[in-house]
Amino acid sequence: MPKLRLVTILLLSGLLVLAVAPALAGHGIMEKVKEANEPFDSLQIDTPLPKNTVQVKEEYQGGAFWVLSRKDSIGRFPCSRCHGKKKSFKREGAALAHGDIELVHGQGEERPECKSCHNEKNLDLLSDKKDREIDFDHSYQLCGQCHFRQKSDWVGGAHGKRHTYWIGKRVVWNCATCHDPHSPRFKKRWPSTYSLPLDK
Amino acid sequence: MKCDRRTFVKGMGLTVAAGGAALSAGCSSMPSSGEEMKLRFHEYFKENYRLMTQLEKEQTVERLARLAKLNHDIDVQVGTQEPLEQVLYGYAFNVSRCEGFMDCVTACVKENNLDRNSKTQYIRIFEMEHGETDVGSGDGKYFHEVPVPDHYYMGVQCFHCESAPCIKACPTKATWREPDGIVVVDYDWCIGCRYCMAACPYWGRRFNWGEPHVPRAEITKKQHYLGNRLRNKGEMEKCTFCIQRSRNGKLPACVDACPTGSRVFGNLLDPDSEIRFVLKNKKVFRMKEELGTDPKFWYFID
Numbered sequence A: 001m002p003k004l005r006l007v008t009i010l011l012l013s014g015l016l017v018l019a020v021a022p023a024l025a026g027h028g029i030m031e032k033v034k035e036a037n038e039p040f041d042s043l044q045i046d047t048p049l050p051k052n053t054v055q056v057k058e059e060y061q062g063g064a065f066w067v068l069s070r071k072d073s074i075g076r077f078p079c080s081r082c083h084g085k086k087k088s089f090k091r092e093g094a095a096l097a098h099g100d101i102e103l104v105h106g107q108g109e110e111r112p113e114c115k116s117c118h119n120e121k122n123l124d125l126l127s128d129k130k131d132r133e134i135d136f137d138h139s140y141q142l143c144g145q146c147h148f149r150q151k152s153d154w155v156g157g158a159h160g161k162r163h164t165y166w167i168g169k170r171v172v173w174n175c176a177t178c179h180d181p182h183s184p185r186f187k188k189r190w191p192s193t194y195s196l197p198l199d200k
Numbered sequence B: 001m002k003c004d005r006r007t008f009v010k011g012m013g014l015t016v017a018a019g020g021a022a023l024s025a026g027c028s029s030m031p032s033s034g035e036e037m038k039l040r041f042h043e044y045f046k047e048n049y050r051l052m053t054q055l056e057k058e059q060t061v062e063r064l065a066r067l068a069k070l071n072h073d074i075d076v077q078v079g080t081q082e083p084l085e086q087v088l089y090g091y092a093f094n095v096s097r098c099e100g101f102m103d104c105v106t107a108c109v110k111e112n113n114l115d116r117n118s119k120t121q122y123i124r125i126f127e128m129e130h131g132e133t134d135v136g137s138g139d140g141k142y143f144h145e146v147p148v149p150d151h152y153y154m155g156v157q158c159f160h161c162e163s164a165p166c167i168k169a170c171p172t173k174a175t176w177r178e179p180d181g182i183v184v185v186d187y188d189w190c191i192g193c194r195y196c197m198a199a200c201p202y203w204g205r206r207f208n209w210g211e212p213h214v215p216r217a218e219i220t221k222k223q224h225y226l227g228n229r230l231r232n233k234g235e236m237e238k239c240t241f242c243i244q245r246s247r248n249g250k251l252p253a254c255v256d257a258c259p260t261g262s263r264v265f266g267n268l269l270d271p272d273s274e275i276r277f278v279l280k281n282k283k284v285f286r287m288k289e290e291l292g293t294d295p296k297f298w299y300f301i302d
Helices: A002-013 A015-019 A029-035 A091-098 A140-146 A148-156 B005-017 B034-044 B054-072 B103-111 B165-169 B195-199 B253-257 B274-281
Strands: A053-060 A063-068 B077-079 B089-094 B124-129 B151-156 B175-177 B183-185 B205-207 B222-224 B236-238 B263-267 B283-285 B297-301
Touching: A053 A148, A140 A148, A148 B274, B034 B054, B054 B077, B089 B274, B103 B124, B103 B253, B165 B175, B165 B195, B183 B236, B195 B205, B253 B263, B263 B274, B274 B297
Parallel strands: B077 B222, B089 B297
Antiparallel strands: A053 A063, B089 B263, B124 B151, B175 B183, B205 B236, B283 B297
């Protein structure tokens, strides 16, 4: 009985209403999100495509999307400048020409080597496990062969990042924009600033 | 520097008393011209932004731009872009991906014209030990090479709560939630009581204890009335999801600057958006969810 009286008093004084957060009363943000299923016109704002972009060869939940290209950023591209028809893979030459490339990519049996990724027949292209030829601008296809989860998160939007705009044509960074394929882990570094203690 | 509202009124009083002769008394830099005086006069008596007509909005931003020219000799554009239809902004932060580089903080300070003297920052990154979940125990002022093994990083900023305690605490209705979900401050209606600051359980608000200073060459000129326009001493401010950018389709500066892709921003009402993908497919949580503040800011792990 005393319990019930307390509730009545609370109700009358409006305290109970305060205590029940709107989130619990069914008007919270989660309910709003769940109810919002109408398609949204992302193309209502016409955002410019950066010039170094290519269309991704698959779709995300919202349709077509674009990715920052890579070929224009690869210093030694096209590889065929040096890698012509004659196949004389001499090790010393490689040390001279690609001595800067050190593979620190995973450990154990599964870890990739040069030919897991580069197409021996034509070095201007990459190739995956199934010897599928892949353009350097679409190297996400190569990475995705071994990193399935990261790839599908990247397509959906939980791995990697969008370029400049949240609306308009969706443009994202390539895997290789962030990861050096030969040494994909992010390097340690100093933070770009620091914070003062919070004032009271 | 500029005169705040209080000193200005004092100055006005003097003007009346001394018949306009003693203008320079009472404020370190009183309006130097009749034009400036007039602009300030109109600025002082204008409405709360929410009650302004379109014309009044246009007039005030024109005055603000002119004042910036007179006071700082720079050409700013103060926008009044309205919310986009069918848009409600949401934010998600990947705690398993952030490396603590703090490029977000640097970009935010620059974009939002934050006071350099007091080193004001809207974003705080806490270095947390694995297994630790209470930000209170994290280190918010680390400065060493990152990431540190066995630690993770957690960014905290204004969460733009749907049920925001700061809004309820404001006695002058100087802070409110816009239709696109952004919690904003009308700096000119803020009386500096700091009730909102005390009411926020997330350390989301920042107060200008002194006259804010931004080197002239570093002032971001693309501004919004409710966003990064220049503030004065005694005014409250905070993250606005970079309203001057987001309402023009751009990602907030912190999201744009993040080199690791730990920050996801977008439209909660768009079922195909990235933020919706995260909410649907990832383990998400919100800070102090039990308070019922209903933040539009989620943390997630892979």
